Structures are given as structure tokens and as C-alpha cells.
Amino acid sequence: MASMIVLLVGTSLAAFLVTRLLQGIYNLTAHPLAQFPGPRIAAASEWYKTWQEVFLSRSWIDVLYELHDKYGEVVRVGPNELHFSNPSAFTDIYNNSNRWDKEGKLYRCFGEDRSSFGYLTYREAKQRKDVMAPLFSKRATIDLQDLVHKNLDRLCKALAARDAAGKSSDMIFGLRCFTLDTITQFCFAKDVEATSAPDFQAPIVVAMDASLAPFVVFRNFELVRKIVFSLPGWFTKMTTPPMAGLVDLQEMLGAQVKEVVRNPSSLDNAPHAIVYHRLLDPELNQATGVPVPGSLYEEAQGLLFGGADSAANTLAAGTLQLLSNPSQYKRLKDEIIAAWPSLHTFPKWEELEKLPYLTAVIQESLRTAPGVPGPLLRVVPPSGARIGNATVPGGTTVGMTTLFVHRSSEIFTKPNDFDPERWLGADSYKLEKWIVAFSKGPRSCLGQNLAMCELYLGFAHLFRRFDLRLEGTRGPEMPWKEAFLPFFAPDKHLRLYCKPVEQ
Ligand code: HEM
Secondary structure, three states: OHHHHHHHHHHHHHHHHHHHHHHHHHHHHOOOOOOOOOOHHHHHOOHHHHHHHHHOOOOHHHHHHHHHHHHOOEEEEEOOEEEEOOHHHHHHHOOOOOOOEEOHHHHHOOOOOOOOOOOOOHHHHHHHHHHHHHHHOHHHHHHOHHHHHHHHHHHHHHHHHHHHOOOOEEHHHHHHHHHHHHHHHHHHOOOOOHHHOHHHOOHHHHHHHHOHHHHHHHHHOHHHHHHHHHOOHHHHHHHOHHHHHHHHHHHHHHHHHHHHHHOHHHHHHOOOOOHHHHHOOOOOOOOOOOOOHHHHHHHHHHHHHHHHHHHHHHHHHHHHHHHOOHHHHHHHHHHHHHHOOOOOOOOOHHHHOOOHHHHHHHHHHHHHOOOOOOOOOEEOOOOOEEEOOEEEOOOOEEEOOOHHHHOOOOOOOOOOOOOHHHHOOOOHHHHHHHOOOOOOOOOOOOOHHHHHHHHHHHHHHHHHHEEEEEOOOOOOOOOEEEEOEEEEOHHHOOEEEEEEOOO
């Protein structure tokens, strides 16, 4: 019996290895991408990526930079995947004419398949985004800017209290508490009061951060993701305490979805229009029908993850750059003080938008912060496509990270320098199209107006209300690893002493 089992296992293993070998040989010799440059091992097998980012624990973006240095502007990074480094390729992939699908293996990892972020096809995403878009319009955001001010005021009071106690503040976590409070109120009329957590260690924020590193494993091992996602909440809490906040968040969102589906009239009490007003309106959802509860839940989770980290990271990254350059710091502060003379009367977003230096600082922060540094993978339609200088066959997975545009020396002089001045010259408008932090085309960011409002108001509150001082000495950028979003080294987060100004 035992020998039968050994024989069976041995035969299966041999069959598996032979199949992989044959597949590898095909990938290297006869695959439609066989002529593209890149490491042979990456062309042969997907294990190259897994080896680099899971086993060697390297940031995929570092690998990409290395590969482009060696192989040129288009590299075959997997058997069926190309990555591009030429900024014009970004425009060829992400533009309003293309209706390309998102790539399934990557996007399924988020567990938000039925959401504006997670839908793979243009059609499904467009239907969902069209329903929600009015909530995220510039007009709607202007109307809700008091909510952003209110949450910043709360953050500033917490920063001031810490300073009074002689403590510095972790600005990555502090600012994420602010953006999380804002997005939960903006989208769901729920106040999770993250900013009130001691040391800004709000369980949800801690858990969202803790979920970034496992994401790299999930995108390489789909089975591991499926198993982890299917575990009951209590088990996750018991075995992985840092994820407890995420379980709580999922339970909170799930409970709200249940409540609004069971009792839609509960929405009548909301202080302003929220996503469920639109998603549960049969008139607005005629084409597809009102989303099922699972889809509502996934939408909520997608909005939280989309809405919390990136704006906070961008604010923190820009602030660190300004603190590393005293003349830029002073120029921004002087401009904001002139536009906001009385501390107790908050300025309107529309007024702040007219400030040239603040606007330049925000552009430069969007350019130099990591943003969404993972390649935004798309599938070339069956007709094939011309991308950069390459003719790419249909069915190929293609992608680019925004950083290759933002840090391109072909477009930006001294691309690694934080230089708001570059946005103030007469010709600077020509550079604007190369700010692609929110991506471009039909799958570009739904929340960009809210993000811009948070950036304008966020910089204004921080630089007007405090004298900011770095804890310790450090370089102008925080180290991070790519996990689709950036995962900042916890001991290298920006920490500031925030001393309130008198008036
Ligand atoms: C500075 C802040 C932000 C940056 C840099 C940013 C960046 C991006 C990028 C690059 C994408 C494309 C992702 C992809 O192709 O897979 C995206 C999509 C998205 N973002 Fe943002 N985002 C920011 C803030 C926000 C906020 C505040 C929200 C709040 C609602 C939000 C919601 C979304 C959603 C729902 C999508 C999915 C759109 C789609 O797939 O069609 N984002 N964002």
C-alpha cells in the first residue's frame, strides 16, 4: 500500500515537473512574447516574480528599475507580462480611448471583485462609477469641505496635545487617522474617531497597514489568500492580533450594509448624501439592478482602502520634503499665513486653490510621493496594441507604475529633487499632463477631488497652525516597499513635534 502511494505521488510529481518544463520551453521559444527582452527565467516562469518579492523579500519596483537599466524600455517580466519605462507608454496604456480589462490575478487579490475598483471590465466599472460619480464631483466635495476642516481640526488638537506633553507624533499614522475619519464620514456618514486613538494607533489604521505586507504573498499565492480570507473573524483576531482592527472594520461595514438593505429608511437620518443613497436607488441602477449586499460590502471596503492611505502618505511625504528645505518651508508658511490671517476662521478650499506656491507644493508632492507604486496591470485586447515603440499581441498583460513617469529625467529636470519652483515657470503647464498620480482614462481615481481637497486643507492646517520640527535628522524621503500601495518602514515614519502658533 505504502509503495503504491509513493508511486502515485512520484508519478504526479514527475508529471507536474514535465508539464512545467514543457511550458517553460514553450514560453522561451514559441510564445508570442518570445522576442521581448528580459531575464530568461522570468520569460520561462512566473516563479521569477515570486522568487524576487516573496523569497528574496525585494520591493518589486526595485527589481523593475534594475531590469529596465539592463534590458531597456520594455521588459518581459513574466511569461505573459510586459513592463514599460518610457513615459509615453503610460499614455498609450492609460487613456480615455482604451477600454482594457484590469488583470484578474492581481486585482482578485483585494477581495473586492464586485466594486468600482475591483471590477475587471470597463463596462461593469463604468456602470458602478457612473452611479457614484456625483458624490465625488468637485461640487459635492466643495459642499462637504467643512467635514474635512472638522477632521483636520480634530487632528491638529491631538497633535497640539502631544506636543504639550513633550511628545512627537507619527505623521503617517496621524494623517491616515484623519483621512480614515474623513472617508468614513464622507461615504458612509460613520465616524470611526480614529484620530482620537492614543498615539494615533487606531486599530483600523494599524490593521490596514499590517495588511500591506501579506498582500505581496497573496498576489503570488492565490490559494493562501483564499484560505486567509475564508477564516472566521474571531480566528484571525486570535492568531494575528495586528489584523484585529481590520476584522472590526469589516464587521462594521458588514453591519451597516445589512442595516441599510434591511431598512433603507435608516438612510433618511444621514446628514448628507452617502454612497448607499445612490447604490440602493433602483432608478439609478436600472442597467444592472441594485447591487447585492456582498457587492455593497466590497464597494465600501474598496472606498476605504482607496480613500485612506494615499492622500495621507502624500501629505506626509510632502511635509518631510519641506522640512528638509528651510526656504521652501518658510515660503509656504508665509503664503498660507497671508491667505489665512485669523486662525479661527478657516479658509475655503476654493481660496486655497488660488495660492500659487501651495499649488506647486501639492503638484510636487503628488509627483514625488510613492502614490500607488504597484504596476497597474491591464490586458491588451485581442486586436493587439502599439505601446511605446513596441507592437504588443492581444491577451498580453501590460503595466506601468506611475513612478516611471514622475521620476523620468526626459520630462522633469533633476527628477529626484523636490522643487515646487518647476511648477511656477511660464512653461510649467506643459508638465501638468505628466502628473499621473491618479492614473488616467476610464479606470482613473474616483476620489481625486476629495484627495485634492484633503491635500489643500491638510497642508494649510499643518503649516498655518504649527511650527513643525523633525524628530532627529533624516533624509528627505521615507523608505518604503511596494505592496501595490507603499509600505513605509515603521521605524522610519515621519515624526514631528507640532508646536501650535499663538495666532
Ligand atoms: C492622493 C490620493 C490618491 C491617489 C494618489 C490615488 C491614486 C489612484 C490610482 C493610481 C488609481 C488607479 C488604480 C488602478 O488602476 O488599479 C486609483 C483608483 C481609485 N481610487 Fe484613488 N487615489 C487617491 C485618493 C483616493 C480617494 C480619497 C478615494 C476615495 C474615494 C479614492 C478612490 C479610488 C477608487 C474607488 C479607485 C478605483 C477606480 C477604478 O478602478 O476605476 N482614491 N486611485
